[in-house]
Amino acid sequence: MLEHHRQCDVVHTHDPDVTIIGAGFGGIAALYHLRKLGLNCRILEKGKDLGGVWHWTNYPGARTDSSVPSYGFGMPECRQGWDWSCNYPDSAELRRYFAHCDKKLDIKKHVTFETQVSEAHFHQASNRWSIRCTNGQIVRSKYLVVAIGCTHEPVTFSHHHLGQSKGQVYEPALWPAEGVDPEGKDVAVIGTGCTGVQIVQAWAGKVKSLTLFQRTPNFAIPMDFKRFSEQEKKQIKDNLPATFEYRRTVPTGLAVPSAIDHSALDESLEERESTLEDLYQRGGFPFWISSYKDIMRNHPTNWLVYQFWARKTRPRIDDLKKRNILAPLQPPHPFGAKRPALETNYFEQFNRGNVDVVDVNVNPISAFTESEIITSDGMVFHEDIIVSATGFTAPAKQLSSLGLRGIDGVKLEDIWAERVQTYLGMMCHGFPNMFIIDGPQAPSEVSNVPSTVEVQAEWVSDMVKKMESGGIQSVHPTLGAAQKWAEKVDDVSKDTLYATTESRFTATSGPGPRLQGSLFWRRPARLY
Numbered sequence: 001m002l003e004h005h006r007q008c009d010v011v012h013t014h015d016p017d018v019t020i021i022g023a024g025f026g027g028i029a030a031l032y033h034l035r036k037l038g039l040n041c042r043i044l045e046k047g048k049d050l051g052g053v054w055h056w057t058n059y060p061g062a063r064t065d066s067s068v069p070s071y072g073f074g075m076p077e078c079r080q081g082w083d084w085s086c087n088y089p090d091s092a093e094l095r096r097y098f099a100h101c102d103k104k105l106d107i108k109k110h111v112t113f114e115t116q117v118s119e120a121h122f123h124q125a126s127n128r129w130s131i132r133c134t135n136g137q138i139v140r141s142k143y144l145v146v147a148i149g150c151t152h153e154p155v156t157f158s159h160h161h162l163g164q165s166k167g168q169v170y171e172p173a174l175w176p177a178e179g180v181d182p183e184g185k186d187v188a189v190i191g192t193g194c195t196g197v198q199i200v201q202a203w204a205g206k207v208k209s210l211t212l213f214q215r216t217p218n219f220a221i222p223m224d225f226k227r228f229s230e231q232e233k234k235q236i237k238d239n240l241p242a243t244f245e246y247r248r249t250v251p252t253g254l255a256v257p258s259a260i261d262h263s264a265l266d267e268s269l270e271e272r273e274s275t276l277e278d279l280y281q282r283g284g285f286p287f288w289i290s291s292y293k294d295i296m297r298n299h300p301t302n303w304l305v306y307q308f309w310a311r312k313t314r315p316r317i318d319d320l321k322k323r324n325i326l327a328p329l330q331p332p333h334p335f336g337a338k339r340p341a342l343e344t345n346y347f348e349q350f351n352r353g354n355v356d357v358v359d360v361n362v363n364p365i366s367a368f369t370e371s372e373i374i375t376s377d378g379m380v381f382h383e384d385i386i387v388s389a390t391g392f393t394a395p396a397k398q399l400s401s402l403g404l405r406g407i408d409g410v411k412l413e414d415i416w417a418e419r420v421q422t423y424l425g426m427m428c429h430g431f432p433n434m435f436i437i438d439g440p441q442a443p444s445e446v447s448n449v450p451s452t453v454e455v456q457a458e459w460v461s462d463m464v465k466k467m468e469s470g471g472i473q474s475v476h477p478t479l480g481a482a483q484k485w486a487e488k489v490d491d492v493s494k495d496t497l498y499a500t501t502e503s504r505f506t507a508t509s510g511p512g513p514r515l516q517g518s519l520f521w522r523r524p525a526r527l528y
């Protein structure tokens with residue numbers, strides 16, 4: 001399956017053995033394991049600090065929606081001297097966590113900050129990657145680990161469409177470090193992903209008015225938010241080994257119960273109400289991922305879960321028109337086919353007189369003037385602030401726009417233009433010694449990121465160890481192996497309800513080129 005090349009080569013002593021792009025969860029996990037092999041590793045990081053998405057995520061209300069401690073590094077060193085304050089920490093706490101991990105792991109000495117990679121070429125004669133940065137720096141290394149994550153490149157919706165607007169326009173991924181004061185302002189939020197939901201919750205009570213421009217309702221699930229008592233912190237600590245062991249064994253990578261081993265159709269009406277009520281009362285993702293085993297395969301089961309969700313949610317919204325937009329009787333896509341947000345009081349925000357929602361499918365935005373948004377029905381919304389919470393480009397596009405060139409100068413973006421093809425979601429044919437962490441055709445978007453990247457980093461480290469001990473200079477998958485993996489991903493996903501919907505799971509959501517094949521909904525059984 002993998003092509004090997006053995007040959008001697010000239011190595012410059014100052015070059016690292018491994019270049020890692022990105023200092024978030026994925027890059028740090030890779031560093032941790034590869035450094036243990038005695039290799040010299042260098043992380044190139046665009047931002048000024050560790051944390052990846054959590055370095056940049058600074059928008060109001062930002063917090064994780066995967067619960068801790070599962071949402072964290074599994075390395076024993078990082079567990080020492082750290083207690084989470086609550087089950088869904090905010091972005092400031094995540095940044096403190098990365099600083100803590102740096103103290104324990106001494107990460108920063110391996111990182112060159114404020115350094116953005118513009119291209120990386122593989123040179124066959126030397127079996128080395130040459131990585132060029134926007135500041136002119138060139139780094140050469142035998143191995144290249146691309147760990148830029150799935151939320152690296154925000155869509156440029158605002159630049160394309162909001163050119164006329166003289167109001168303040170903000171993208172959550174580039175939120176000003178000093179914050180934004182919404183007090184007394186007319187605010188528009190465009191987009192209803194997890195980010196849009198969190199911003200509405202955080203700002204609705206502060207602004208003069210808030211209008212949400214919605215293309216797709218978010219089937220948000222109540223978050224079981226709680227601050228941990230000292231006793232709970234101790235219990236969590238005592239259970240950490242078991243928690244981290246468990247998260248490796250389940251497809252979601254989260255320490256929540258596995259899906260119920262039967263269909264909703266196997267239960268009586270009363271049993272089903274009781275099952276769903278229990279899951280709903282737990283709060284968080286279990287209502288989705290610990291639900292019936294066929295929830296994402298069988299329309300009737302999915303419909304029953306949706307109906308339950310709608311029965312719970314609709315009474316929380318007083319106004320019928322808003323209710324039908326936010327929690328419609330007929331869902332536009334199966335429940336869970338787009339990732340539900342976790343919310344605390346999202347739907348109640350729309351009971352405030354100053355908060356409204358516009359369905360842009362019915363009333364598309366027809367113009368942005370200097371200080372207004374105008375919809376096709378002629379409604380004019382004065383806005384001081386526009387928040388463009390329209391998400392990120394598809395993960396495959398983010399990777400292919402990194403300027404990666406493999407054997408014979410072939411561009412990744414060219415060979416992926418037709419179809420994304422990876423081996424195990426981690427290697428590409430024609431791109432020797434390049435490893436992708438948290439990329440397309442891996443569990444990335446449908447699994448807990450820190451769990452996935454831990455397993456992937458170990459796999460990469462095993463491969464590199466084998467290469468180093470065997471004197472192997474380069475490895476890349478055969479075209480056949482990559483095609484087989486792509487077909488497997490397609491086979492697994494085509495019968496699921498995810499495949500019915502344009503989303504980040506299928507990498508077809510948002511503007512820009514639509515690259516297929518990002519979905520792999522189960523952890524590969526034999527990953528390492």
Ligand code: NAP
Binds near residue numbers: 157510
């Ligand atoms: P997202 O999930 O891609 O959501 C983008 C939203 O913008 C969608 O509602 C999309 O509608 C809408 N949109 C895009 N173009 C639009 C247009 N032209 N007009 C109107 N609406 C438009 O992005 P995100 O919320 O930033 O989340 C990105 C990723 O980060 C997700 O995986 C998310 O789960 C994760 N995230 C996690 C957390 C957390 O851990 N707490 C917080 C935030 C984000 P359509 O659905 O119709 O495309």
